[in-house]
Amino acid sequence: MATRVDLDGNLIKPMTICMIGAGGFIGSHLCEKLMAETPHTVLAVDVYNDKIKHLLDPPPPEQQGGRHPWDGRIQFHRLNIKNDSRLEGLIKMSDLTINLAAICTPADYNTRPLDTIYSNFIDALPVVKYCSENGKRLIHFSTCEVYGKTIGFFLSKDHPLRQDPMFYVLKEDASPCIFGPIEKQRWSYACAKQLVERLIYAEGAENGLEFTIVRPFNWIGPRMDFIPGIDGPNEGVPRVLACFSNNLLRGEPLKLVDGGQSQRTFVYIKDAVEAVLLMIENPNRANGQIFNVGNPNNEVTIKQLAEMMTQVYSKVSGEQPLEQPTIDISSKQFYGDGYDDSDKRIPDMTIINRQLGWHPKTPLWDLLETTLTYQHRTYAESIKRALAKTVASS
DSSP: OOOOBOTTSOBOOOOEEEEETTTSHHHHHHHHHHHHHOOOEEEEEESOOGGGHHHHSOOOTTSGGGOOTTTTSEEEEEOOTTSOTHHHHHHHHOSEEEEOOOOOOHHHHTTSHHHHHHHHTGGGHHHHHHHHHTTOEEEEEOOGGGGBSOGGGGSOTTOGGGGSGGGTEEOTTTOOOBOOOTTOGGGHHHHHHHHHHHHHHHHHHHHOOOEEEEEEOOEEOTTOSOOBTTTBOTTOOOOHHHHHHHHHHHTOOEEEEGGGOOEEEOEEHHHHHHHHHHHHHOHHHHTTEEEEEOOTTSEEEHHHHHHHHHHHHHHHHOOOOOSSOEEEEOHHHHHOTTOOOOSOOEEOOHHHHHHHOOOOOOOHHHHHHHHHHHHHHHHHHHHHHHHHHHHHHO
8 A cells, every 4th residue: 555645745654543333324435445545444333334344254265365455454343332341442442533423313303302312412422531531532423413503594585695605604613503492302413412512622622632523514325324124124214315215216206394495415425535534644634623524516405306316316227207206295294293404504615625625526416326326226126025025915
């Protein structure tokens, strides 16, 4: 592997990374990148390893003499950070801890608010504590949801200031965090994440913790979430990309919550993990920073996203779209009581551009085509068998 240097021309030394939540969507892509492009070692911590199994299983003997180029550089540790005393030992063994662990599906925020708060706040406390006490660097994954609603949301819809970027573009060091009332339990996730951010920042200010906080803005791509009834619970409700993928794979109309008028920006997972690798390997530029990581050029309403996904899926599957490709459903029907939402989420990119020189590259159509090609190849036959079995049993 070629010698690697950071953005300031300094030699990058191999490091050991304790990655909590390595078996998830983001963790699996980050593990792949670290194994393919760096000499670093990963202690992969999770309760499941399905999405990184291809990195852990030995290759067939005829391939590369039965060895991976990363042999010995990724080790899986099956443990639940809620109650496992081994966690501190793994953090002590590492140069850097990356915490990806979270409940991050909106359907759970108002139906399982206790689990959401415990998972995203209480369970993060020992990670922060062990890093601070042992002098270990921490990259903590937060969420763009900490911003809550935009200032512009509170202006009338025809107010000219609603179009002023100052009222809707979200800046790490300037934008307020505006949540709904307590009875809107959807904000339990954002509130828990914000409190951990404040704890980490305070540990840095008072105890010298070296930290970086990441605020992802809708990272999407292959292996995101699950398909209900195939590799996830029948009654499970994943995030929007997997929800729409599930409808398309089953030949069902896509459900637009409250008409799909909320606006979002989407960034390709491969672009996003490039940003994380820059944070890992440039601590002098990343420590003490909070980074938005998103693609402001890929903004659409959820309704527009549904229309694009319908067109893309027709292209990759060869199947004609339904005559009625979408249906409207209320947020109460879809998510239950206590749901609320932000109107727009557009990241300001000034800080990450200045500190790390990172820019997202992949247009929305291209990342949807890559993702839906993966979804169709991975799930289409399993869903056909499941549907046929249901028809036969009835």
